[in-house]
Amino acid sequence: QKEVEQDPGPLSVPEGAIVSLNCTYSNSAFQYFMWYRQYSRKGPELLMYTYSSGNKEDGRFTAQVDKSSKYISLFIRDSQPSDSATYLCAMGDTGNQFYFGTGTSLTVIP
Amino acid sequence: ETGVTQSPTHLIKTRGQQVTLRCSSQSGHNTVSWYQQALGQGPQFIFQYYREEENGRGNFPPRFSGLQFPNYSSELNVNALELDDSALYLCASSLELAETYEQYFGPGTRLTVT
Numbered sequence: 001q002k003e004v005e006q007d008p009g010p011l012s013v014p015e016g017a018i019v020s021l022n023c024t025y026s027n028s029a030f031q032y033f034m035w036y037r038q039y040s041r042k043g044p045e046l047l048m049y050t051y052s053s054g055n056k057e058d059g060r061f062t063a064q065v066d067k068s069s070k071y072i073s074l075f076i077r078d079s080q081p082s083d084s085a086t087y088l089c090a091m092g093d094t095g096n097q098f099y100f101g102t103g104t105s106l107t108v109i110p
Numbered sequence: 111e112t113g114v115t116q117s118p119t120h121l122i123k124t125r126g127q128q129v130t131l132r133c134s135s136q137s138g139h140n141t142v143s144w145y146q147q148a149l150g151q152g153p154q155f156i157f158q159y160y161r162e163e164e165n166g167r168g169n170f171p172p173r174f175s176g177l178q179f180p181n182y183s184s185e186l187n188v189n190a191l192e193l194d195d196s197a198l199y200l201c202a203s204s205l206e207l208a209e210t211y212e213q214y215f216g217p218g219t220r221l222t223v224t
Binding site: 097 | 168
């Protein structure tokens, strides 16, 4: 079983839609949770990080962590064509080694 | 402020050869992590360097080795290249070891092994 599972998609939505991206994990010791955005042929760009459980909001982005269900989510409100990218979740327990999901490919159609 | 830079951008090597990839961390960052990202996959942790010492290693064989220099730049060396080593190699830097969760990635080096 992989440490982190992420639906690869692809996910296609119309502009302005709310996007929900999710990851599940198996290691209950994980307490650092991150979301990255990766454009084609570029390195991942950190969007948000959360420590332990709870919600975090930054502009149009909201990250949620449910440790009881071992489930994390990223919501994108009012999605824009520029949001079209691959979204990677990442998590870890010690704070130095992180496990990434395979990424979800998102296309926002104008 | 200069971001994380990596060189070269692309590289083609033959099976059995050796390769060295380079990374300059973001200004003021003393911690560097290296990742391998195969096509269609998420990055996999190779190892991390903090103040010139290895601080954690993923599930990679010893032919993957690294260095960090006093200016915190870093190298990844891979010996005896195999076809499966073809991937995007990413380095990421963070301000401090304790803040690795807030790491910033370079654009990567795309290695092709033939």
